[in-house]
Amino acid sequence: MEHYSKNYNMTxxxxxxxxxxxxxxxxxxxxxxxxxxxxxxxxxxxxxxxTDQEALDYxxxxxxxxxxxxxxxxxxFGPIYSYDVNVKNKWTWVEDPWPWEGRC
Amino acid sequence: MVIMSxxxxxxxxxxxxxRYLSQRYSTKNRKVAGVLTDIGTEELAHMEMVSAIVHQxxxxxxxxxIVESGFDKYYVDxxxxxxxxxxxxxxxxxxxxxxxxxVITDLIEDMAAEQKARTxxxxxxxxxxxxxxCDPIKFLRQRxxxxxxxxxxxxxxVLDELDSKNFYAVNIDYLPxxxx
Numbered sequence: 301m302e303h304y305s306k307n308y309n310m311t312x313x314x315x316x317x318x319x320x321x322x323x324x325x326x327x328x329x330x331x332x333x334x335x336x337x338x339x340x341x342x343x344x345x346x347x348x349x350x351t352d353q354e355a356l357d358y359x360x361x362x363x364x365x366x367x368x369x370x371x372x373x374x375x376x377f378g379p380i381y382s383y384d385v386n387v388k389n390k391w392t393w394v395e396d397p398w399p400w401e402g403r404c
Numbered sequence: 405m406v407i408m409s410x411x412x413x414x415x416x417x418x419x420x421x422x423r424y425l426s427q428r429y430s431t432k433n434r435k436v437a438g439v440l441t442d443i444g445t446e447e448l449a450h451m452e453m454v455s456a457i458v459h460q461x462x463x464x465x466x467x468x469x470i471v472e473s474g475f476d477k478y479y480v481d482x483x484x485x486x487x488x489x490x491x492x493x494x495x496x497x498x499x500x501x502x503x504x505x506x507v508i509t510d511l512i513e514d515m516a517a518e519q520k521a522r523t524x525x526x527x528x529x530x531x532x533x534x535x536x537x538c539d540p541i542k543f544l545r546q547r548x549x550x551x552x553x554x555x556x557x558x559x560x561x562v563l564d565e566l567d568s569k570n571f572y573a574v575n576i577d578y579l580p581x582x583x584x
Contacts, residue, residue, distance in 0.1 A: 349557075400456035402456070
């Protein structure tokens, strides 16, 4: 589990996450949320600056961190995308909480 | 329930998404099509956030709170269901946005839209003081400012690509008609 937090350091968020007393599942999910948002923001920037090398390098770096986190989360805790649902005898997709069933 | 306006209101996330995703087909500039597609998609995610907030704020509402807050006028028609309308009750409509088919016109419409959304979030922050609500609202407000910058850059790109015969920034796609 340590390799993803080493990579996570590249985003500068390692300090934040390590101080939080939360489960590995939540840490992984926080990593996925953070890297996905970075890519969402960077995508829009790259649409109008397609040859900005620094942005392109950053995209690649974050993409790797994100992919690892998604793969690890899916393996250990279940699918984030419905494409990754592993069916055995049952379609489990709808059993997990929906986004609006959060804390409030 | 003022936050409702950022769901189904004139300057809300659904209006923004429909505006950009509708405009993207008629632009011949690939960078602009990319920006419209990607920001339009992000607005759908924002719509989900706003809808979730409205749902969470109303799901345990008591009958007394329903009457005292004025939510009863919405409740009678929708119970606790989500239905896109402005906070004042105006139903969502395409007339909230324009898709004019002219890339310069559309981008300037989009810059105005982001400012309108930002102002709406400013107003919500003046009226709502629950931190759990204000934190995501502040995030959404900041995204409007970023989007405004992106559309501004897209407009600059389009204007820079005009040739010298088109000084007054008339739509480049129909340039041949003007010279008949």
